[in-house]
Amino acid sequence: MAIRWSWASPRIALIPALTVTAVAFLGAICWTIWISFTRSRRFPDYAINLAEWTRQYERLFRDNAWETALKNVLILAIGSALAIVFGFILAAMIEREKRGEGFFRTLFLYPLAVSFIVTGIVWRWMFNPDLGIQNFLRGLGWESANFNWLADPQTAMYGIILASIWHGLGFYMALMLAGLKSINSEIWSAARLDGVSFWRLYIEIIIPMLKFTFLTCAILLSLGVVKTYDIVLAMTGGGPGTSTWTPAYFVINSYAARGNIGYASSAAVMMLLMTAALFLPLVLATAWQARRREAMAQ
Amino acid sequence: MTMTAQTASLATPVSKSLRRKRIRGSSIAVLVFLAMWAAFVSIPLYVVIVTSFKTMDQVALGQVFALPTEWTFEPWRKAWSEVCAGMTCEGVSHGFWVSMKILFPSLLISIGISSVTGYALALWKIRWAGTFLFILFLCAFVPFQIIMIPLVVLISSLGIFGTIWAVAIVHSVLAMPLLTLIFRNFYKDVPEELINAAIMDCGSFWRIFFEIILPMSANIMIVVLILMITTVWNDYLIGLVFGGVGTQPMTVILANTVITSFGEVQYNVDMAAALLTAIPPLIVYFAVGKFFVQGITAGAIKG
Amino acid sequence: MPEIEFNNIVKRFGRVTVLEDLNLQVDDGEFLVLLGPSGCGKTTLLNMLAGLQEVTGGSIVIGGRDVTDLDPKDRGLAMVFQSYALYPTKTVRGNLKFGLSVQKLDRAEIERRVAWAANLLQIDKLLDRKPAQLSGGQRQRVAIGRALVKNVDVFLFDEPLSNLDAKLRTEMRLEIKQLHQELEKTIVFVTHDQVEAMTMASRIAVMNGGVIQQIATPDEIYERPANLFVAQFIGSPAMNTLKATVERADGSVSAVHAPTGARIDLSAYSFSAAPKDGDAVIVGLRPEHFSIGCNGHADAGAYFSLPVRYTEKTGSDVTAFLDSGDGGLIAVRFDHKHHHVPKMGEMVEIHFPKDRFDIFDAASEKRI
Numbered sequence: 001m002a003i004r005w006s007w008a009s010p011r012i013a014l015i016p017a018l019t020v021t022a023v024a025f026l027g028a029i030c031w032t033i034w035i036s037f038t039r040s041r042r043f044p045d046y047a048i049n050l051a052e053w054t055r056q057y058e059r060l061f062r063d064n065a066w067e068t069a070l071k072n073v074l075i076l077a078i079g080s081a082l083a084i085v086f087g088f089i090l091a092a093m094i095e096r097e098k099r100g101e102g103f104f105r106t107l108f109l110y111p112l113a114v115s116f117i118v119t120g121i122v123w124r125w126m127f128n129p130d131l132g133i134q135n136f137l138r139g140l141g142w143e144s145a146n147f148n149w150l151a152d153p154q155t156a157m158y159g160i161i162l163a164s165i166w167h168g169l170g171f172y173m174a175l176m177l178a179g180l181k182s183i184n185s186e187i188w189s190a191a192r193l194d195g196v197s198f199w200r201l202y203i204e205i206i207i208p209m210l211k212f213t214f215l216t217c218a219i220l221l222s223l224g225v226v227k228t229y230d231i232v233l234a235m236t237g238g239g240p241g242t243s244t245w246t247p248a249y250f251v252i253n254s255y256a257a258r259g260n261i262g263y264a265s266s267a268a269v270m271m272l273l274m275t276a277a278l279f280l281p282l283v284l285a286t287a288w289q290a291r292r293r294e295a296m297a298q
Numbered sequence: 299m300t301m302t303a304q305t306a307s308l309a310t311p312v313s314k315s316l317r318r319k320r321i322r323g324s325s326i327a328v329l330v331f332l333a334m335w336a337a338f339v340s341i342p343l344y345v346v347i348v349t350s351f352k353t354m355d356q357v358a359l360g361q362v363f364a365l366p367t368e369w370t371f372e373p374w375r376k377a378w379s380e381v382c383a384g385m386t387c388e389g390v391s392h393g394f395w396v397s398m399k400i401l402f403p404s405l406l407i408s409i410g411i412s413s414v415t416g417y418a419l420a421l422w423k424i425r426w427a428g429t430f431l432f433i434l435f436l437c438a439f440v441p442f443q444i445i446m447i448p449l450v451v452l453i454s455s456l457g458i459f460g461t462i463w464a465v466a467i468v469h470s471v472l473a474m475p476l477l478t479l480i481f482r483n484f485y486k487d488v489p490e491e492l493i494n495a496a497i498m499d500c501g502s503f504w505r506i507f508f509e510i511i512l513p514m515s516a517n518i519m520i521v522v523l524i525l526m527i528t529t530v531w532n533d534y535l536i537g538l539v540f541g542g543v544g545t546q547p548m549t550v551i552l553a554n555t556v557i558t559s560f561g562e563v564q565y566n567v568d569m570a571a572a573l574l575t576a577i578p579p580l581i582v583y584f585a586v587g588k589f590f591v592q593g594i595t596a597g598a599i600k601g
Numbered sequence: 602m603p604e605i606e607f608n609n610i611v612k613r614f615g616r617v618t619v620l621e622d623l624n625l626q627v628d629d630g631e632f633l634v635l636l637g638p639s640g641c642g643k644t645t646l647l648n649m650l651a652g653l654q655e656v657t658g659g660s661i662v663i664g665g666r667d668v669t670d671l672d673p674k675d676r677g678l679a680m681v682f683q684s685y686a687l688y689p690t691k692t693v694r695g696n697l698k699f700g701l702s703v704q705k706l707d708r709a710e711i712e713r714r715v716a717w718a719a720n721l722l723q724i725d726k727l728l729d730r731k732p733a734q735l736s737g738g739q740r741q742r743v744a745i746g747r748a749l750v751k752n753v754d755v756f757l758f759d760e761p762l763s764n765l766d767a768k769l770r771t772e773m774r775l776e777i778k779q780l781h782q783e784l785e786k787t788i789v790f791v792t793h794d795q796v797e798a799m800t801m802a803s804r805i806a807v808m809n810g811g812v813i814q815q816i817a818t819p820d821e822i823y824e825r826p827a828n829l830f831v832a833q834f835i836g837s838p839a840m841n842t843l844k845a846t847v848e849r850a851d852g853s854v855s856a857v858h859a860p861t862g863a864r865i866d867l868s869a870y871s872f873s874a875a876p877k878d879g880d881a882v883i884v885g886l887r888p889e890h891f892s893i894g895c896n897g898h899a900d901a902g903a904y905f906s907l908p909v910r911y912t913e914k915t916g917s918d919v920t921a922f923l924d925s926g927d928g929g930l931i932a933v934r935f936d937h938k939h940h941h942v943p944k945m946g947e948m949v950e951i952h953f954p955k956d957r958f959d960i961f962d963a964a965s966e967k968r969i
Binding site: 005006009010011013014016017018020021023024025026027028029031032035044086090093094096097099100104105106107108109110111112113114115116117118121122123124125126128130131132133135136139166169170174223226227229230233234237247248251252255256261264265267268269271272275279 | 325328329331332335336338339340342343345346349357358360361362363411412414415417418419422424430433434436437439440441442443444445446447448449451452471474475478497501502503504528531532533534535539549552553556557565568569572575576579580582583584587590591
């Protein structure tokens, strides 16, 4: 029997992608979930003791460092959300004031091209108590200026948040700007003719029109926050103590420093669950958006 | 003809003075606010640049914003070729070449697989394409940590753990879902008739790809290239976990230099090293910024 | 007193001059249509009237008040946009009310106006829907309603019918005209569609290249186009134009069309400036004014016998394109009930009545 190449070729071409997906993603996820139920330490041990299969998770929930990591991820999410807020405000201003659009857009976006490691190192330098901003402000006469945030467990997360906002601001601004530009220009004209005030226009018309953009930004931000690792490492190395640990940091630490694969896997599975919880709304929102678009087209 | 005749007759001088463009108060407020944010965004870069040109004596004075009293390239030279990362003291230059060596195979493998996959899924009728795309969509958001340990096991069993190839392959694997979606979204806008005509003319999957589709893909290739170059270059974790001694990329060398350095801290050298690491993606950004924006938004908005 | 005055308007975008020293007056209660091809400056003119674009020079007066420096909201006008520009996140009611809520009217008055407009436009049943749930025609009504509730003296329409299909367009055309007759407000309506202009306008301003070519009633525009551009822009199929040379002999005036050798009798034409012997002119002949057949007409001013290149049938009408001998075509429109449809290549005899010519100077292209 002859092979129909027009049928077979595309399927053959898909083999690498299918293999990668099946092995490196689906297979690997299953592997991690499996291992999280075992007593594996430095090397994988595939036997599951049914009597105590939740052992790693029980330990995890008792672990103070994990609790700190969860708390930090929340603080980080709330704090970094400011990047969306300011990103929107900046986008709105750039869109309104056409002057210098290219300049401001280019400027606000460049930190995104810089790696988290470099970002962390740069901000660590800014926060340096003896040689950074604090010293500069004290030199100007503000004696009580305290920017030694990274040394204090209470404020170290805020330092990381500031650096994250610096890094991500332009990204959210770019997304918001794209959203604003997609709004029909006649809407703005109509509002001007109606004499609608600036605030009412944004609160009642523009922001509701951009709700899908806001949702996208929020979900991308949360997904990024869950994965936060590099910037913590570069700024505080998790410290002081474990005060700036994040779930991602926790996983790497359990694997690399403690050499406990089983424990690291259980934390990784928790990360997957968090991602899934954040991800579900995105999938639903996409489906909802598609349905709405269909309804509009009719 | 009509127009010239008419305008000629109307070319009487306009006596009314032309009004000037008004600049409103709100405009000024907006520009001031934007300028403040611009300062917030650019101050760290400024501080790092001036610090990297200062002597350690001036750095110790603690005037972060002051320009160097004496411009010196010494920190840059040290950062490039002398500074110590852990045990080895080769500067970040070694890391730079490793990052380059990682970059090219990563680009080749990831873009090769993703473009072909995106093309097959978008333009050839495969019944389960929708399902596969949905799975890829989910995979694109999977945190790296969840698949990291099994990948270590897998790469070790292939016997390439700790080599440049290990890092490049993991980069390609991780980028594959997202890039495939980007390519697929680009190719699905190719008119169906074009593909049907091509199938009638020659019919070969590969010939259509290489002779028709690939030459049409210049724009999306640039977008994807920029996305991949910045991702791979800026990555830390994959390089840390999968790179061995001597095959660690620049970011890892930089982090080791700055974070785990012993003895007297040379801030000016640290800053020069950080800048050296940041320069390649910044060059890409400032050279083709327009595509960069497209790249990151393509990465963000899918479906 | 004119309701709207444009005085010496200049508009430049950077170095590009779009409008130069333009003057236009719109009377109270008038339905003025700004008609012209795209890029002729008509939308710019409307936007400057609305205050959405600033003028580079000159002044705009509405109702005796200089509004040149006023914000759009203070000019006392309402506008209907091409894409309707309905607020997508608000219901129809919300859309109608939104502009009013700014004006600090009491609630009962707002409700009264919304109810009045909704009733007038028959959108009462749609008040709680979102724009996305409306058809094109319904959206159009809501957009008009949003302008109506503002109770202003001047309404601006920016190509509002261009997004509708042919049938709806005809309906809305009639409705807008009825609204105008009922409300007796001043309307400035921008379009590139000559049928819209001819059917709705009380006056038409034909624009081209940033210059107003002619302002007149639709009849005047059709019967006595001021120049060749207006003559060819109005009418479908477009007016035929023949280059001819004036011949004056024993008090009679005629023009000779060299390629066909036809002599065109201009004795019944009322010249505004009598041409000299040998002047080059352009003779305009509307395709619908020809009569076809071999019987000579007493009032015929021109006679041709030409071969048919091709014919187009549109329902009751036929347009035959005849070879004018110099590579051009002469379009002739007639009712096919009264004459058989000529075949390709067939010689056809056509006559043109002597009182229907339009004569333009060949150089200036202006009517003479």
